[in-house]
Amino acid sequence: MADEGKPRYQTIANLLEQELALLEPGTQVASEHELAKRFGMNRLTAKAALEELERRYLVRRSKGRGTYVARRLPYVVSPGSSPSWSASVRTAGGSPSIATVSLTERPASQAIADKLKIDKGQRVFVLVRRRFIDDLIAGCTTSYLPGDLLPRFRSRLSDDASLHDVLAEHYGIEPVRTWAKVELRPAPADIAVHLELRGAPMVHRLSALLEDPHAQGRVVEYGETWLRPDAVDLIIEFKQSD
Amino acid sequence: MADEGKPRYQTIANLLEQELALLEPGTQVASEHELAKRFGMNRLTAKAALEELERRYLVRRSKGRGTYVARRLPYVVSPGSSPSWSASVRTAGGSPSIATVSLTERPASQAIADKLKIDKGQRVFVLVRRRFIDDLIAGCTTSYLPGDLLPRFRSRLSDDASLHDVLAEHYGIEPVRTWAKVELRPAPADIAVHLELRGAPMVHRLSALLEDPHAQGRVVEYGETWLRPDAVDLIIEFKQSD
DNA sequence: CAGTGGTCTAGACCACAAG
DNA sequence: TTGTGGTCTAGACCACTGT
Structure with a gap:
């Protein structure tokens, strides 16, 4: 993936992007807490990865509800x-x-x-x-x-x-x-x-x-x-x- | 400003937006550290305010160089x-x-x-x-x-x-x-x-x-x-x- | 070299949505 | 009530830019 020198959250975002591609639009994505636990990192780093996906228009997030696979x-x-x-x-x-x-x-x-x-x-x-x-x-x-x-x-x-x-x-x-x-x-x-x-x-x-x-x-x-x-x-x- | 219930970084971003309007494009903006000191808040909050301005296309930021007033x-x-x-x-x-x-x-x-x-x-x-x-x-x-x-x-x-x-x-x-x-x-x-x-x-x-x-x-x-x-x-x- | 933003951690409290 | 994301703090180390 050539994710060598890249920051952690970018690497995670790229990984998640691949996983997301297999999911139906509207499917709920792992929460910040789950991601942090899964990859053994801080919640803010998990958040950064999800925000990166939001910037790429691949997910939609909302408070209290969660993160969902988007469709553009x-x-x-x-x-x-x-x-x-x-x-x-x-x-x-x-x-x-x-x-x-x-x-x-x-x-x-x-x-x-x-x-x-x-x-x-x-x-x-x-x-x-x-x-x-x-x-x-x-x-x-x-x-x-x-x-x-x-x-x-x-x-x-x-x-x-x-x-x-x-x-x-x-x-x-x-x-x-x-x-x-x-x-x-x-x-x-x-x-x-x-x-x-x-x-x-x-x-x-x-x-x-x-x-x-x-x-x-x-x-x-x-x-x-x-x-x-x-x-x-x-x-x-x-x-x-x- | 009706910034009552809003998060701190939004309020700061709105305030900075007004200050920026008076500056020439290309002018350097206060750094994250300076902002944090000025408003007595954490550097991450100052960062969030500057990132908000970046999302509004009002500033451009780059590592090592600083934050500058943008022109669109x-x-x-x-x-x-x-x-x-x-x-x-x-x-x-x-x-x-x-x-x-x-x-x-x-x-x-x-x-x-x-x-x-x-x-x-x-x-x-x-x-x-x-x-x-x-x-x-x-x-x-x-x-x-x-x-x-x-x-x-x-x-x-x-x-x-x-x-x-x-x-x-x-x-x-x-x-x-x-x-x-x-x-x-x-x-x-x-x-x-x-x-x-x-x-x-x-x-x-x-x-x-x-x-x-x-x-x-x-x-x-x-x-x-x-x-x-x-x-x-x-x-x-x-x-x-x- | 000093100053900048970029990243990351380990906590904490909150508002909001849904069951 | 539980789980979600939103915000914020107080630290830390790093990479990059200019002098």
């Missing part, structure tokens, strides 16, 4: 790619779920109006949702949608529905991502809480516009999504033409 | 954006530099030939360079360029030259980014060494194709770049049309 699913964002979270996650082999935090209706601010190509003051739905993979929190989204496009939206959107499905079934809208911007940023305090992150680690910030190709350039949604990089392997790809 | 410069990647590292860094207010690690010439593998739209076995230049911001390592790139487009390339490329400048001055080529793919990945061991990273933290992996709009779709360069996320705030943006 690819999530591709490209012009024209399907904007559906559920579909993307399922394609990658995970089981997606969504929970609506809030749905409100309000007049558009200038900034939101610009994004949605509507007039300031027109009614917009503001939808906040949390996204899960295998029942683990993976991200959260604030969506802005033009009210006039979506009559009876509130009654048609159930708490755990895919927005994409609701748009397709009830409104015949098959939106496509026409603009996106991605950045790795320190999580704002409130987002860190939403995503169950301690401290202020880095989080993907994805802003995107969805348009319906059949609706003469109407913007269907402007969304701001925060994604945990340990849950989602965000891949952004674009071509200039075609 | 925005680096925008979008279709048609200038592919020049030097220009991008300068625009963001940093001083860019480049060091060539190696320049070799070899027949194209199938994979590289596909990218460059040439035949397998045709001669390609393979150029490995390291990129710096304010003399701090920020990334490294392996570039593949078709040999037939670049006669006398070796003598025209100096060690510290901007590839973009050489292409423009000597070959009249003004290439544009036509395809790009970005992902946050664990740094492979050799890349981690190149980028002076300890452990195996996450690194941006940017693959891109450059084409010259005046040269009938000839691919000028295929590049694979690894970027330190603490040095570069990578922003990817695309629109579907125009």
Whole structure:
């Protein structure tokens, strides 16, 4: 392994990484105390090894619960790619779920109006949702949608529905991502809480516009999504033409 | 500050973050020992505070040297954006530099030939360079360029030259980014060494194709770049049309 | 050489989650 | 109540960097 000159905790982390590869995602990993006993070392050294695995996005840890094998699913964002979270996650082999935090209706601010190509003051739905993979929190989204496009939206959107499905079934809208911007940023305090992150680690910030190709350039949604990089392997790809 | 219930090292980190904001990038920060003395706490707690700042990309630390105020410069990647590292860094207010690690010439593998739209076995230049911001390592790139487009390339490329400048001055080529793919990945061991990273933290992996709009779709360069996320705030943006 | 961060030990108390 | 990880202390030795 060429782990000769390396620190103890790195060697242990490499060893554990091999062992982890054989386990199912979600399996509980040996605790700090167990590791310390197993390798005859101090608990802080065992902790350092587990933290190393956390930095590699191979495990997730939480206080009182333990350390578990993580799964990092690819999530591709490209012009024209399907904007559906559920579909993307399922394609990658995970089981997606969504929970609506809030749905409100309000007049558009200038900034939101610009994004949605509507007039300031027109009614917009503001939808906040949390996204899960295998029942683990993976991200959260604030969506802005033009009210006039979506009559009876509130009654048609159930708490755990895919927005994409609701748009397709009830409104015949098959939106496509026409603009996106991605950045790795320190999580704002409130987002860190939403995503169950301690401290202020880095989080993907994805802003995107969805348009319906059949609706003469109407913007269907402007969304701001925060994604945990340990849950989602965000891949952004674009071509200039075609 | 609402730092009431928070751990000591977080409170200290928040306090230091405010102090850091007043300092020039590159300034040395108080050492672990100094911090421990100043706040009457253990060195490990001081260390935890500095590591928290490192996680926030606000400082860079290295063994034997110390802890220094970091600067994270925005680096925008979008279709048609200038592919020049030097220009991008300068625009963001940093001083860019480049060091060539190696320049070799070899027949194209199938994979590289596909990218460059040439035949397998045709001669390609393979150029490995390291990129710096304010003399701090920020990334490294392996570039593949078709040999037939670049006669006398070796003598025209100096060690510290901007590839973009050489292409423009000597070959009249003004290439544009036509395809790009970005992902946050664990740094492979050799890349981690190149980028002076300890452990195996996450690194941006940017693959891109450059084409010259005046040269009938000839691919000028295929590049694979690894970027330190603490040095570069990578922003990817695309629109579907125009 | 002196100063830096990197690692490690042997303790301790705590908050949190789950049964 | 038990076990988990989170925090903190008081030491120690080491490797690396600069002078």
